[in-house]
Amino acid sequence: MKRHGVGTTITEHILREERENPEATGAFTTLLNELIVAAKVVSREVNKAGLVDILGSTGRINVQDENVQKLDAFANQVLIERMQHIGQLCCMGSEENADLIDIPPDYPKGNYILLFDPLDGSSNIDVNVSIGTIFGIFKKNSEETNIDILLTDVLQPGIKQVAAGYFIYGSSTIMVYTTGKGTGVHGFTLYPSLGEFLLSHKNIQVPEKGKIYSVNEGNYSHWDEKTRALIDYFKTDDKETGRPYTSRYVGSLVADFHRNLLKGGIFMYPADKKDPKKPTGKLRLMVEANPLAMVVKEAGGYASDGHGPILEIDPSELHQRTPLYIGSKKDVELAEAFISGKYTGETS
Ligand code: FDP
Numbered sequence: 001m002k003r004h005g006v007g008t009t010i011t012e013h014i015l016r017e018e019r020e021n022p023e024a025t026g027a028f029t030t031l032l033n034e035l036i037v038a039a040k041v042v043s044r045e046v047n048k049a050g051l052v053d054i055l056g057s058t059g060r061i062n063v064q065d066e067n068v069q070k071l072d073a074f075a076n077q078v079l080i081e082r083m084q085h086i087g088q089l090c091c092m093g094s095e096e097n098a099d100l101i102d103i104p105p106d107y108p109k110g111n112y113i114l115l116f117d118p119l120d121g122s123s124n125i126d127v128n129v130s131i132g133t134i135f136g137i138f139k140k141n142s143e144e145t146n147i148d149i150l151l152t153d154v155l156q157p158g159i160k161q162v163a164a165g166y167f168i169y170g171s172s173t174i175m176v177y178t179t180g181k182g183t184g185v186h187g188f189t190l191y192p193s194l195g196e197f198l199l200s201h202k203n204i205q206v207p208e209k210g211k212i213y214s215v216n217e218g219n220y221s222h223w224d225e226k227t228r229a230l231i232d233y234f235k236t237d238d239k240e241t242g243r244p245y246t247s248r249y250v251g252s253l254v255a256d257f258h259r260n261l262l263k264g265g266i267f268m269y270p271a272d273k274k275d276p277k278k279p280t281g282k283l284r285l286m287v288e289a290n291p292l293a294m295v296v297k298e299a300g301g302y303a304s305d306g307h308g309p310i311l312e313i314d315p316s317e318l319h320q321r322t323p324l325y326i327g328s329k330k331d332v333e334l335a336e337a338f339i340s341g342k343y344t345g346e347t348s
Contacts, residue, residue: 006194006196006198007198007199007200008198008199009196009197009198009199010036010175010188010196010197010198010199011033011196013186013188013199014029014032014033015029017179017183027088027110027111027112028088028112028137028162028163028179030086030087030088031083031086031088031089031110031112031114031137032163032177034082034083034086035079035082035083035114035135036175036197037082038078038079038082038083039133039167039173039175040173040190040195041078041082042074042075042078042079042118042119042133042167042169043167043169043173043190045071045074045075045078046071046119046125046131046169047169049071049125071119071122071125072096072118072119072122072125073096075118075119075133076094076096076097076118076119078118079092079094079116079118079133080092080094080101083114084101084103084104084107085107086110087107087108087109087110088110088111088112089103089109089110089112089113089114090103090109090110090111090112090113090140090149090153091103091113091149091154092113092114092115092116093113093114093115093116093154093286093287093318094115094116094117094118094287095116095117095118095120095284095287095288095319096118098319099318100149100151100154100318102149111139111140112137112138112139112140112162113137113138113139113140113149113153113154114135114136114137115135115136115137115138115154115286115287115290115291116133116134116135116136116287117133117134117135117284117287117288118133119131119132119133120132120133120134120166120252120253120254120288121250121251121252121253121254121255123251124250124251124252124255129250129251129252129255130168130169130170130171130250130252130254130255130258131168131169131252131254131255132166132167132168132169132252132253132254132255132258133166133167133169133254134165134166134253134254134287134288134291134292135164135165135166135291136158136161136163136164136286136287136290136291136294137161137162137163137164138154138156138160138161138162139160139162140153140154141153151318154286154318155286155314155315155316155317155318156315157311157312157313157314157315158285158289158290158291158293158294158310158311158312158313159309159311159312161180161290161291161294161311162179162180163177163178163179163180163294164177164178164180164290164291164292164294164295165177165178165291165295166254166257166258166291166292166295167254168254168255168258170255170258172189172190173189173190174187174188174189174190174200174201174258175187175188175190175197176188176201176204176258176261176295177295178294178295178298178299180294180297180298182298183298184202184203184204184298184299185203185204185261185295185298185299186199186201186202186203186204187199187200187201187202187204188200188201189201201262204261204262204299205299205300206260206261206262206264206296206299206300206301206327206328206329207263207264207328208264208300208328208329208330209242209264209328209329209330209331210245210260210263210264210265210266210327210328210331211242211245211246211263211264211265212245212246212247212248212259212260212263212264212265212266213231213234213245213246213247213248213265213266213268213331214247214248214249214250214256214259214260214265214266214267214268215231215247215249215267215268215269215270216249216251216269217231217247217249219270219272219274222272222273222274223270223271223272223273224271224273226338226339226341227270227271227272227338227339229338229343230268230334230335230338230339233334233338235247245265248260248265253267253269253283253288253292257292257296257326257327260326260327260328261295261296261299261301261327264327264328264331265327265328265331266325266326266327266328266331266332266335267324267325267326267327268323268324268325268326268335269281269282269283269323269324270306270323270325270339271306271323278321280305280321280322280323281321281322281323281324282321283321283322283323283324284319284320284321284322285310285313285315285320285321285322286315286318286319286320288324289303289305289310289322289324289326290310290311292326293309293310293311293326294311296326296327297311300329301326301327301328301329301332302326302327302328302329302332302333303324303325303326303332304325304326304332304333304335304336305322305323305324305325306323306325306335306336306339306340307336307339307340308336310322310324310326323339325339
């Protein structure tokens with residue numbers, strides 16, 4: 001509903017979802033609202049990232065400023081500082097921190113666990129390519145609030161996430177999130193003049209099959225035969241099965257994922273032999289793969305590690321890595337058939 005020329009704000013949307021959930025206490029609404037504030041701060045900083053140098057070189061100000069930090073460290077700090085005091089979290093986990101992040105003793109604790117990648121795609125910051133923040137939210141198993149949280153409380157399979165989503169800092173800033181259970185995936189665009197996220201992408205559905213494949217093909221020589229066969233498949237001419245697919249790879253997971261979510265297709269970061277320390281690929285299960293897997297599932301798509309659903313992986317480490325195939329259901333099922341050696345012939 002339009003109100004005085006403004007569409008649905010994200011706050012309205014979250015409150016509506018809260019009213020429709022009889023078990024809601026308002027705790028989750030508080031959590032999301034504070035997360036949105038943190039993302040607005042990061043978005044503002046990302047938008048002026050290039051200006052720091054410009055101002056420094058022309059006006060000779062700021063360039064020696066000790067407070068000018070790397071943006072990913074800044075985003076991490078903003079998220080931790082904004083989220084730790086709200087009273088709804090029992091701990092956090094960040095891609096930037098080796099261990100779990102405790103809630104300081106002078107703040108109240110809650111039942112939610114927030115896991116995030118504060119600035120994904122950070123190698124793209126310097127070149128003005130879209131980057132993002134990814135988040136997944138779990139509930140701890142026990143209702144008791146004043147107990148110490150152990151890593152085992154956090155290491156839950158992605159299927160147990162109660163919400164997940166991302167912010168993309170691109171030509172505009174967009175938040176996409178879901179609370180699962182059929183509530184849909186919705187996108188909200190930040191209107192800078194209002195400082196508000198407004199509903200812009202209602203109930204996003206990823207096409208069942210796409211035309212795009214997204215992968216860092218520079219890793220070709222490090223892949224096994226099955227992975228190479230899959231990529232060769234997408235590139236081979238065959239009108240009946242809609243091939244060749246078109247290749248699109250930004251190198252920012254959030255940006256590549258977001259494009260394929262809206263247009264259809266598959267994003268892949270396969271296992272490779274490039275780095276013996278990362279035999280299962282580069283991407284992190286808890287802060288990258290799981291949240292996007294929840295989003296894509298709710299939008300009608302699928303995420304796999306090549307052998308089964310990402311959301312069913314039982315994690316053993318906070319920073320566990322996983323191969324990732326994610327996007328249109330039929331494309332990901334096909335990839336899974338190739339990788340697990342079950343591919344038998346042409347599919348449409
Ligand atoms: P980045 O290293 O720039 O932070 O997981 C991080 C990530 O980017 C993803 O956003 C992106 O999809 C991937 O790594 C890119 O990796 P490659 O450079 O190996 O393609």
